[in-house]
Amino acid sequence: MAELIHPEEKIEVSTSVNKPITKIALIGNPNSGKSSLFNQLTGLNQKVGNFPGVTVDKKTGICQLNSHQKVRIIDLPGTYSLYPKSLDEKVIIDLLYNQQSDLYPDLVIVTADASNLKRNLLLFTQLVDLKIPAVLALNMMDVATKEGVKINLEQLQQDLGVPIVPVNARNGSGIAALKIVISQQLQAPKRSFFKIPENLEGLVQQIRQYFDLETDYLAWHFAHQYQNLKFLSETDKGFISNLLQQYEFTSNTLQANETITRYTQINELLLDSVRVEKADNNEKFSNRLDQILTHKVWGYLIFFTVLFMMFQAIFAWATYPMDLIDAGVTGVNAFIQERFDGPLISLLTEGVIAGLGGILIFIPQIAILFAFIAILEETGYMARVTFMMDKIMRKFGLNGKSIVPLISGVACAVPAVMAARNIDNWKDRMITIFVTPLMSCSARIPVYTVLIALVVPEKYYLGFLNLQGMVLMGLYLLGFVAAVLSAWVMKIILKTRERSYFIMEFPVYKMPRWKNVGLTIIEKVKAFVFEAGKVIIAISVILWVMASYGPGERMAQVEQTVQQQARQNNWTQEETNIRLSSEKLESSYAGVFGHAIEPVIRPLGFDWKIGIALLTSFAAREVFVGTMSTIYSVGDSENIKTIKEKLMTEKDDAGNPFFTPARAFSLLIFYVFAMQCMSTLAVVYRETKSWRWPVMQLIYMSGLAYVCSFIVYQIFK
Amino acid sequence: MQKREKSVRDLKIGESGTICCLSDPEMSLKLLEMGCIPGTPVKLNSKAPLGDPITIIVNDYTLSLRLDEAATIKLK
Numbered sequence: 099m100a101e102l103i104h105p106e107e108k109i110e111v112s113t114s115v116n117k118p119i120t121k122i123a124l125i126g127n128p129n130s131g132k133s134s135l136f137n138q139l140t141g142l143n144q145k146v147g148n149f150p151g152v153t154v155d156k157k158t159g160i161c162q163l164n165s166h167q168k169v170r171i172i173d174l175p176g177t178y179s180l181y182p183k184s185l186d187e188k189v190i191i192d193l194l195y196n197q198q199s200d201l202y203p204d205l206v207i208v209t210a211d212a213s214n215l216k217r218n219l220l221l222f223t224q225l226v227d228l229k230i231p232a233v234l235a236l237n238m239m240d241v242a243t244k245e246g247v248k249i250n251l252e253q254l255q256q257d258l259g260v261p262i263v264p265v266n267a268r269n270g271s272g273i274a275a276l277k278i279v280i281s282q283q284l285q286a287p288k289r290s291f292f293k294i295p296e297n298l299e300g301l302v303q304q305i306r307q308y309f310d311l312e313t314d315y316l317a318w319h320f321a322h323q324y325q326n327l328k329f330l331s332e333t334d335k336g337f338i339s340n341l342l343q344q345y346e347f348t349s350n351t352l353q354a355n356e357t358i359t360r361y362t363q364i365n366e367l368l369l370d371s372v373r374v375e376k377a378d379n380n381e382k383f384s385n386r387l388d389q390i391l392t393h394k395v396w397g398y399l400i401f402f403t404v405l406f407m408m409f410q411a412i413f414a415w416a417t418y419p420m421d422l423i424d425a426g427v428t429g430v431n432a433f434i435q436e437r438f439d440g441p442l443i444s445l446l447t448e449g450v451i452a453g454l455g456g457i458l459i460f461i462p463q464i465a466i467l468f469a470f471i472a473i474l475e476e477t478g479y480m481a482r483v484t485f486m487m488d489k490i491m492r493k494f495g496l497n498g499k500s501i502v503p504l505i506s507g508v509a510c511a512v513p514a515v516m517a518a519r520n521i522d523n524w525k526d527r528m529i530t531i532f533v534t535p536l537m538s539c540s541a542r543i544p545v546y547t548v549l550i551a552l553v554v555p556e557k558y559y560l561g562f563l564n565l566q567g568m569v570l571m572g573l574y575l576l577g578f579v580a581a582v583l584s585a586w587v588m589k590i591i592l593k594t595r596e597r598s599y600f601i602m603e604f605p606v607y608k609m610p611r612w613k614n615v616g617l618t619i620i621e622k623v624k625a626f627v628f629e630a631g632k633v634i635i636a637i638s639v640i641l642w643v644m645a646s647y648g649p650g651e652r653m654a655q656v657e658q659t660v661q662q663q664a665r666q667n668n669w670t671q672e673e674t675n676i677r678l679s680s681e682k683l684e685s686s687y688a689g690v691f692g693h694a695i696e697p698v699i700r701p702l703g704f705d706w707k708i709g710i711a712l713l714t715s716f717a718a719r720e721v722f723v724g725t726m727s728t729i730y731s732v733g734d735s736e737n738i739k740t741i742k743e744k745l746m747t748e749k750d751d752a753g754n755p756f757f758t759p760a761r762a763f764s765l766l767i768f769y770v771f772a773m774q775c776m777s778t779l780a781v782v783y784r785e786t787k788s789w790r791w792p793v794m795q796l797i798y799m800s801g802l803a804y805v806c807s808f809i810v811y812q813i814f815k
Numbered sequence: 816m817q818k819r820e821k822s823v824r825d826l827k828i829g830e831s832g833t834i835c836c837l838s839d840p841e842m843s844l845k846l847l848e849m850g851c852i853p854g855t856p857v858k859l860n861s862k863a864p865l866g867d868p869i870t871i872i873v874n875d876y877t878l879s880l881r882l883d884e885a886a887t888i889k890l891k
Binding site: 178179181183213214216217220350351353354357358361384385388389392393394397398481485486488489490498597599600601602603604606 | 841842844846848849850853860864866867868870876879881
């Protein structure tokens, strides 16, 4: 059979194993249980990357089918049809229409929600017409049964012409059967659902011959989507474009007709195999819940409470594991320093381990945050939030869907900017991307935590309202307000004719699948530790070098001067050492650097030490705390102290505490607004395909930070 | 086509109708894919706190959309 793809012939060079790994694409509607199925099949064997040439998340995983066979599973973005509407969905056509692609699947697993078969089968029938070997994983049979939907599987399998495996992606039943089915060499489906209109057959045949395509339907999609197919050359596109003109091809009408034809066929087909006996219960339950959760008053109140709980949790619960980690890192450093000495040990403890501690300590907070976000998404509550916020967000030039990137932005702007791909409208999307970095991301938590702990007393109101938690929430709100107002300004500046729409499925409420929540947390924490971690440790080490060595003979001279002063003023050994190390730091490369920018930041209340921290944390905000700890641990005779204590003992020239509320708040405000994240700028560049946006962001946010800090310091000092 | 046809926008909460046609070619592709096929019954299920967007029930599932979009789904 010509359609059949022989995996053995396709990749030989890339794998060293005798048997090449079969590639299986997982595809299905959003909310059809695709991700759960992916997690069931691959477990912890997952990798997150980008699709070639684009930044859409690509999850792949290895699935052990049986003792001697492994397959690679590629998780595709959820979609309703093969005519993509958003950038996310466009990935699918790049993959399925290009047989030369590295990821071109040998088999597709289509997930479908059994309780909503009609709509789920639309995508399925399109895939069948592409003649890629397929398996239908029929998920949520239990829900369907509860709703009184009875499916005759045998009949359905016969009508569809591909193997059907009932699965329960939540508890894992049916997964074994699915593995057995995919381990067999499956044939391409024989049945086809859609016939090319007669007057266009000539067109389709010409395209098919020109590109040497396997099916008419693939050629048909080339005709519809040639402009979106990145692997076609300009000549190829020109060829198709000419043909289309010749045949008066009207893509919109033809697509509409195709969809209607398919639905008609699906309706007829389901008459044989599906019987509905009673009205749905779950939907009713969801509706009743919605009356409260999307209520005019309660709805917003509940949403606000959920957010509030999230921030309280991040601040209050996370302190226990954070204290443990902090004590652990401090202990390790003490252990090493007691036993060994020398510059290398100093580099290890003050550079590497101090930097490592700065990363590890934030794992609890990131984990809690992502647990909340994952649960909100899993339960279906996030969709309600989108729904409630759409009208408000629209006023500011955003879109209900912008709430997802904005909320994700409190975790990290990098995935959040990428999450904006869900927004189909260009203008809404650009505005969302532009303002998302203003949301306070988790990288700011360290800075917030340290500075709040420094100047806000740890008081409790009503037994559970933590004052520090409330200030933290205030900072988050400030970021949000800045984001929304900036969006509103952008709405006025940007002009476009494209329309925005908000047509989406409203999922029923579900219990979260804890496995999915767990995997999300692991994935995000891993990304933080490895991506941000690399930068942080590197910078910690560079900083240690900069703080330990100075230009020319200056370090030696400082030593002489201080010793002389010590003799004159009769200082104790301890006093001399403290004086010596702080003077040394000031004359080091880091000190020179900090002093150089001091005039610029003095009006904000910052000194040269903060100046160093500001510049280094431009690479990533997390670095701030590491830098501060490095700088102060080098400047202090006792190395092993928590950063908070170090900062508290810091004195200004007059001998008063350096970190006054005015200074701390000015610094806090600076960190709320400033664009200090190389990765975000890089992602914005990739997502917008132009330097215009990241450059505008950098200038705008830094300017905002400077002006606001200036105002705060001048008022409070 | 007449000027003032009844559309999903005009339904009250809990009220049903049958889809007759979609008046906006660009938007209709998305709506068709989501199952808003002419001849299908549709029910207005709920409205967002601020009256817009709304949710409708079509093909036994809930779909949310804005009032402007609902106005393009004409009823019989």
